[in-house]
Amino acid sequence: MSTWGLIKTVFFTAVTVVFFFVIWIYNPFAPHEEYELPDEAEKIIGDPKSAVEGRELFKQNCTSCHSLRYDGLYLMSVTAKPEWSSIEKTQGKPILERKDGKLKVRGYFVPRDVYEAVAVSDLQNLKASLGKVPPDLSTMYLARGAGYLYNFISDPQKVLPGTSMPKLFFPEYDKEAPQKVAKIVAYLRSVNEPPAGEKAKRALMGVVTIGYFILMGALLWIYRKRILKQVGY
Numbered sequence: 001m002s003t004w005g006l007i008k009t010v011f012f013t014a015v016t017v018v019f020f021f022v023i024w025i026y027n028p029f030a031p032h033e034e035y036e037l038p039d040e041a042e043k044i045i046g047d048p049k050s051a052v053e054g055r056e057l058f059k060q061n062c063t064s065c066h067s068l069r070y071d072g073l074y075l076m077s078v079t080a081k082p083e084w085s086s087i088e089k090t091q092g093k094p095i096l097e098r099k100d101g102k103l104k105v106r107g108y109f110v111p112r113d114v115y116e117a118v119a120v121s122d123l124q125n126l127k128a129s130l131g132k133v134p135p136d137l138s139t140m141y142l143a144r145g146a147g148y149l150y151n152f153i154s155d156p157q158k159v160l161p162g163t164s165m166p167k168l169f170f171p172e173y174d175k176e177a178p179q180k181v182a183k184i185v186a187y188l189r190s191v192n193e194p195p196a197g198e199k200a201k202r203a204l205m206g207v208v209t210i211g212y213f214i215l216m217g218a219l220l221w222i223y224r225k226r227i228l229k230q231v232g233y
């Protein structure tokens with residue numbers, strides 16, 4: 001191999017290695033935790049069973065201000081409207097879950113414009129009393145990560161000084177408070193994580209795609225002489 005050929009080979013190998021290192025091992029675009037997360041909380045957040053309890057806690061404590069449209073949870077004041085259940089069924093798409101082997105409807109995904117049209121006065125009231133509309137939390141886990149959410153929900157003022165989001169869990173009065181916050185984060189996570197089977201399928205698809213490119217590259221490498229001859233070298 002000529003010196004030039006060697007340089008090219010080394011260059012392209014290095015670029016490929018750096019590329020896969022960046023996307024698989026150290027991804028600078030993924031959120032990196034800067035917030036402390038106690039071990040116990042981390043365990044709860046990783047447990048799919050906590051997410052089920054977290055959903056109930058979310059419904060009780062958060063839906064007075066926040067919706068989570070991707071999982072069919074809307075403001076309490078909106079779901080209390082008499083017309084709401086028919087709007088859900090006519091404009092929404094059912095969100096299914098598997099329970100004891102059977103498929104069940106756990107809620108309805110209602111398009112944003114439809115929801116906001118129904119909720120307009122409720123959202124305005126929240127804005128009037130809190131200074132801003134509390135955000136929909138559908139993709140908050142992806143945006144902020146577990147450490148931030150755990151710390152923020154435990155004590156909003158500490159993380160975001162001046163925020164109008166109230167502190168809702170007080171360890172001094174409720175021994176379970178830290179666990180409850182962790183369960184809510186587990187729930188927010190479960191909304192953004194594909195189920196285990198789906199995750200495995202996606203990983204497999206990635207491996208098959210990359211395998212295809214490697215195989216095709218290898219075949220081209222093997223046949224390159226013949227191809228070069230065919231094009232006149």
Ligand code: HEC
Pocket residue numbers: 058061062063064065066130132133134135137140144149152153160162163164165166168184
């Ligand atoms: C009294 C109304 C109210 C309740 C109840 C409430 N929040 Fe909030 N929340 C807000 C407001 C207002 C904001 C916007 C804060 C800001 O940007 O300053 C907010 C923001 C947030 C954010 C985004 C923070 C960020 O960095 O942008 C998260 C996450 C959140 N709330 C989670 C929750 C959870 C979980 C609960 C239930 C345990 C809850 N909230 C209950 C009013 C509320």
